[in-house]
Amino acid sequence: xxxxxxxxxxxxxxxxxxxxxxxxxxxxxxxxxxxxxxxxxxxxxxxxxxxxxxxxxxxxxxxxxxxxxxxxxxxxxxxxxxxxxxxxxxxxxxxxxxxxxxxxxxxxxxxxxxxxxxxxxxxxxxxxxxxxxxxxxxxxxxxxxxxxxxxxxxxxxxxxxxxxxxxxxxxxxxxxxxxxxxxxxxxxxxxxxxxxxxxxxxxxxxxxxxxxxxxxxxxxxxxxxxxxxxxxxxxxxxxxxxxxxxxxxxxxxxxxxxxxxxxxxxxxxxxxxxxxxxxxxxxxxxxxxxxxxxxxxxxxxxxxxxxxxxxxxxxxxxxxxxxxxxxxxxxxxxxxxxxxxxxxxxxxxxxxxxxxxxxxxxxxxxxxxxxxxxxxxxxxxxxxxxxxxxxxxxxxxxxxxxxxxxxxxxxxxxxx
Amino acid sequence: xxxxxxxxxxxxxxxxxxxxxxxxxxxxxxxxxxxxxxxxxxxxxxxxxxxxxxxxxxxxxxxxxxxxxxxxxxxxxxxxxxxxxxxxxxxxxxxxxxxxxxxxxxxxxxxxxxxxxxxxxxxxxxxxxxxxxxx
Numbered sequence: 409x410x411x412x413x414x415x416x417x418x419x420x421x422x423x424x425x426x427x428x429x430x431x432x433x434x435x436x437x438x439x440x441x442x443x444x445x446x447x448x449x450x451x452x453x454x455x456x457x458x459x460x461x462x463x464x465x466x467x468x469x470x471x472x473x474x475x476x477x478x479x480x481x482x483x484x485x486x487x488x489x490x491x492x493x494x495x496x497x498x499x500x501x502x503x504x505x506x507x508x509x510x511x512x513x514x515x516x517x518x519x520x521x522x523x524x525x526x527x528x529x530x531x532x533x534x535x536x537x538x539x540x541x542x543x544x545x546x547x548x549x550x551x552x553x554x555x556x557x558x559x560x561x562x563x564x565x566x567x568x569x570x571x572x573x574x575x576x577x578x579x580x581x582x583x584x585x586x587x588x589x590x591x592x593x594x595x596x597x598x599x600x601x602x603x604x605x606x607x608x609x610x611x612x613x614x615x616x617x618x619x620x621x622x623x624x625x626x627x628x629x630x631x632x633x634x635x636x637x638x639x640x641x642x643x644x645x646x647x648x649x650x651x652x653x654x655x656x657x658x659x660x661x662x663x664x665x666x667x668x669x670x671x672x673x674x675x676x677x678x679x680x681x682x683x684x685x686x687x688x689x690x691x692x693x694x695x696x697x698x699x700x701x702x703x704x705x706x707x708x709x710x711x712x713x714x715x716x717x718x719x720x721x722x723x724x725x726x727x728x729x730x731x732x733x734x735x736x737x738x739x740x741x742x743x744x745x746x747x748x749x750x751x752x753x754x755x756x757x758x759x760x761x762x763x764x765x766x767x768x769x770x771x772x773x774x775x776x777x778x779x780x781x782x783x784x785x786x787x788x789x790x791x792x793x794x795x796x797x798x799x800x801x802x803x804x805x806x807x808x809x810x811x812x813x814x815x816x817x818x819x820x821x822x823x824x
Numbered sequence: 825x826x827x828x829x830x831x832x833x834x835x836x837x838x839x840x841x842x843x844x845x846x847x848x849x850x851x852x853x854x855x856x857x858x859x860x861x862x863x864x865x866x867x868x869x870x871x872x873x874x875x876x877x878x879x880x881x882x883x884x885x886x887x888x889x890x891x892x893x894x895x896x897x898x899x900x901x902x903x904x905x906x907x908x909x910x911x912x913x914x915x916x917x918x919x920x921x922x923x924x925x926x927x928x929x930x931x932x933x934x935x936x937x938x939x940x941x942x943x944x945x946x947x948x949x950x951x952x953x954x955x956x957x958x959x
Contacts, residue, residue, distance in 0.1 A: 543916050548919070636879065637884075639894075639895070
């Protein structure tokens with residue numbers, strides 16, 4: 409009781425604006441909470457006032473005040489370091505980053521040092537400190553959500569457009585992130601010769617076929633969508649077995665692909681579309697691993713007739729890497745008959761691992777588009793000349809085989 | 825009264841603008857190329873179409889009808905574009921008030937943020953060169 413009476417209440421004001429309820433330390437005006445801060449402040453204040461006294465506040469510029477503040481901070485840091493000599497700033501703190509940057513750039517030539525530092529500076533985006541940026545980002549997210557939900561609602565109510573072939577661009581855009589992932593990350597595809605594909609005119613892409621499932625067709629389509637300046641969509645013609653696979657049928661149609669018939673191909677070319685064909689057919693996709701990159705027979709030359717009839721240039725395409733996505737060691741004709749498949753592959757993983765065996769291996773792919781082969785020197789009558797059709801078919805086949813061989817020669821390995 | 829009296833005037837100003845950016849800061853075109861983005865701007869009052877194609881080397885700006893399928897489609901009035909480029913109207917506000925409509929993956933447009941700032945920087949000069957009041 410006596411003690412209580414003897415002590416004085418702390419004179420400091422709290423953050424809430426009320427008087428501090430603690431007792432002051434004996435002999436002082438402040439409690440143990442407010443004393444150090446206030447003491448420092450008083451010290452700073454007195455220092456500043458002494459400066460003020462010498463030269464006057466008006467004479468102190470912002471720069472000088474900043475210097476004073478920095479000096480005070482330095483002295484504080486020195487004091488803290490004296491108390492805890494083992495303390496080192498974290499590598500993620502600004503001091504730590506500066507220190508490690510200095511160390512790392514010491515042995516580098518000045519030009520490179522400048523580039524590293526300017527790059528580091530560029531990573532600190534001042535826009536991030538601006539409230540408008542965050543507001544804009546919020547609007548952008550909000551807008552994207554609205555846009556996506558609008559698409560979702562329209563699709564539920566059937567309010568979306570398709571072309572006469574069933575191509576649904578919204579569907580293509582929806583599956584594109586998955587295709588992009590396969591293209592950029594999973595198979596790390598490198599594409600060359602994209603400039604051989606016309607911007608608007610018709611053309612017939614003729615490619616080798618491999619890999620048990622038609623991933624090569626999907627990747628050729630993605631390559632053109634991603635790399636071509638006019639972002640064209642290749643309309644691949646697929647064999648009539650693929651739509652019997654679950655979920656594949658409607659997906660193929662929505663992605664603008666069409667059943668492989670001469671009529672469909674001709675009609676698409678007459679509409680100035682870019683049409684993709686795989687003349688090897690089932691013989692190509694059902695190839696054994698030991699026969700990889702040896703082109704099978706190119707059918708009866710239906711694609712040549714299609715190109716001549718529509719005067720569309722033929723663009724040879726080679727896909728390297730797809731052969732290694734499934735390592736097929738044998739084929740079972742009995743299982744093929746029982747399941748209704750055109751071929752039943754037995755690979756190192758299928759059917760032993762069930763559907764897991766259908767997951768392709770992440771081999772490294774190359775897609776090369778060759779120079780267009782003009783067909784405008786022929787006319788429809790020439791398609792009746794079977795010798796000519798056969799000769800042209802073999803010519804295209806040889807070109808593609810050569811493109812594959814050239815690529816295989818420079819390929820480093822299956823996965824790199 | 826609209827800022828641009830006709831489509832030709834709008835194309836003249838935008839062409840001057842992009843030529844200026846190409847001359848003053850060629851790296852802006854490189855940014856568009858590296859983004860591989862195709863953006864189409866559709867304006868009304870006057871009706872016009874601009875396509876920035878980052879898939880071409882060098883990046884290409886085309887004026888008028890174009891069959892290239894864009895990844896991002898931006899629609900607005902020419903006056904809205906004018907205000908945005910002058911900095912009188914913020915992008916966020918234009919979006920929220922639906923004065924600016926974007927179709928396609930909007931996040932991709934962030935890749936060409938620098939080009940947008942370049943457009944803002946040189947737009948008033950382009951207006952001046954074409955003899956249109958800048959305020």
